Amino acid sequence: MAIVIRDAELKRDRQVMMDCLLRNRQRYEKNDTFEQRFDWAYSGNPYGEGRAWLAVDEAANKVIGFTSAFPRRMFVNGECMIGWNCADFSIDKEYRTLGAAMKLRRAAKLCVDRGEFAFLYAHPNDRMRVVHEKVGHHAIGKMVRYAALLRLDQTLGAKLGNNPVAKVSAALANPLLRLMSPRRSGLDKFQFSLAQEQRFGEEYDRLFEKVKHQHSVIGSRDTEYLNWRFLRNPLYRAKSLRMQQDGELKGYVLYYEGNGIARVADAIVEGKSDEIGILLAGLIHHL
Structure with missing residues (x-):
């Protein structure tokens, strides 16, 4: 069976993409919540709409899978650019061969080769590792x-x-x-407070302006991104643990709770390994 790849048009192809996700992925959210997540992720992103590619069975004239990527403002050696984060990847069970998966992933990578994307990155996924390697991706770090x-x-x-x-x-x-x-030394140098932010304020922008120079590659944490990613997210609304010193924000952890588990969604701190350790120790102490 011939599988061809074509660019998706989000408005026209929204329903076939949603149908593909819902029939192939097991999720705890209700379908309407998952649909809200689709519109939030693909159309609400402050850095622009997502891109998607459809795998089509020509003989059956049906969409059997798709993959997507979302834009993200990044700073690479201090230079601001838009990178693309590999996102949803869904294929119907009877078509789950290495060939179909590679065609989809290669379609996204070709955007980099043609100069449409500055770069494309993905989070670690053992099931996708072989596909990523075969189309030319390389591991650049480890997530623990x-x-x-x-x-x-x-x-x-x-x-x-x-x-x-x-x-x-x-x-x-x-x-x-x-x-x-174990109690981490240094906790007494900072003040910690838990907050359910209604809107991330300018102090978060000021902190990121300092922190971005500490890293050779970092995704933007400006307030535009934070408000979209963590307060308008239909899947959860993050809480914040703020770490301050002399009234100035020095770091924060964004986390959400469910089923007796607190999950860290993001953390950032002015400083290095000692400060991030103190920040996480502060979270444990206050939960």
């Missing part, structure tokens, strides 16, 4: 996930059942767990 156990309610509930014994055990164990957690 960390977890910290803050309370034992869920763990004991899973082992003992949802009963009074588990609840009493958790009530006794949680303070001990907190005492056993």
Whole structure:
């Protein structure tokens, strides 16, 4: 069967792309929430609309998969440019061969080769690693996930059942767990506060103007991006842990909660490894 790739037109092809996502991906969100996410991500991005490519089975005349990329303002060695972040990738099960996946990913990469995109990047994904490598992507860094156990309610509930014994055990164990957690030195140099921001203010812009010079490559965290990415996101609304010194914002963690888990969505700090450690220790202390 011949699979051809064509550029998507977001308004015209929105429904076939949504249908492809919904039938191929298991998500916890309701369908209407996931559709809101589609419009937010593809059309609401402050840096411009997303791009997408459709895989079409010519014989059946149907869309069997697609991939997309979203624009992101980046600073590379201090120079501002628009990079493109590889985003949704969805293919119907009966067409999941290396060939179809490579055709889709290559369509996005060709935009870089033709000079339409400054560069294209993707987050680590073991299932896509072979595809990325075969079309010419190269690993440039490592992403490591960390977890910290803050309370034992869920763990004991899973082992003992949802009963009074588990609840009493958790009530006794949680303070001990907190005492056993290592305390990071330097916490007393900063003031920490939890906030549900209604709008990210100018202090976030001022912080990023300082932080962007600490990194050779960094994605913009200006308030335009932060308000869109973390406050208008239909999947979750992030909370902020602010780290201040003498009334000046020195760093922050953006996180969201669900099912007893707090997930860090972004973190930025003025300084280096010691300061990021203090920032994350502050989050653990305040949760």
